[in-house]
Amino acid sequence: MSEVRITAAADRVEVVLDRPDVRNAISRAMVDELHAVCAELETDPRILILAGSTAAFASGADIAELRERRAADALAGINARIFDRIARLPMPVIAAIDGWTLGGGAELAYAADIRIAGEGLRIGNPETGLGIIAAAGAMWRLPEIVGRSLATELLLTGRILDAAEALAAGLVSRVVPSAELIATAHELADRIGRNDPLATRMTKSVLAAPREEHPGVDEEAQAVLFESPEKRRRMTEFLQRRSRP
Incomplete structure (x- = not known):
């Protein structure tokens, strides 16, 4: 059972x-x-x-x-x-x-x-x-x-x-x-x-990294996310919402 x-x-x-x-x-x-x-x-x-x-x-x-x-x-x-x-x-x-x-x-x-x-x-x-x-x-x-x-x-x-x-x-x-x-x-x-799954996974991973690996590990993760289509999509939607009257 x-x-x-x-x-x-x-x-x-x-x-x-x-x-x-x-x-x-x-x-x-x-x-x-x-x-x-x-x-x-x-x-x-x-x-x-x-x-x-x-x-x-x-x-x-x-x-x-x-x-x-x-x-x-x-x-x-x-x-x-x-x-x-x-x-x-x-x-x-x-x-x-x-x-x-x-x-x-x-x-x-x-x-x-x-x-x-x-x-x-x-x-x-x-x-x-x-x-x-x-x-x-x-x-x-x-x-x-x-x-x-x-x-x-x-x-x-x-x-x-x-x-x-x-x-x-x-x-x-x-x-x-x-x-x-x-x-x-x-x-x-x-x-x-509701958040981006890749950003969530990377946040968990970076949080778990030993102190001596920071800030390098943070920058490497951010570099991946900066190239992500999802990052661009979400930020574009944010800017469009803000620009609405």
Whole structure:
């Protein structure tokens, strides 16, 4: 049985984690399904919206599976590889997170370009309490998002943030009523979708570039876009609208 629900449209794909009996815990089967989604979006780039099927986004990795994993499984980076693949998708990834978003679930959210939260969000990394570390991206993505000081506290203590704390820390960009979360994610996708797809892809790529590659990487991307027929079309339409009485 599928552990995710997929709704595809011309400009976006919505993926809902769907293991409600275990608060959408991330299993190996779910990872495999997410790899299949990524393969499609690498070939046919579209916006990706990630959400949970219940009051939880994802309560973490499946502990029953995690307990049995050994050193070779850690070195295989089962969750880390899929989260990195999601982060590298050509078009933006929006995580609509609510309820329990813990451990691997939080790390999946950290891999998104935009995170929006429902009012019931509870997010954090309690891995050390289970005898492991947050090794699927939190160690380096979380400091980039909230700063090293707060990230260090959260990762060492396992403290869970509520929606207001996550917003104050910059971990999410906005908090909305839970009932409006998915609609808000699609509104963001609508705004992104109205922009030039090539400019959007290049914006994401340049944002992800290391600091030492700027401003060269910015200039190279702009050089490509300056030659784009879509840039000329959009700017011509803008000038025509402005010139109308």
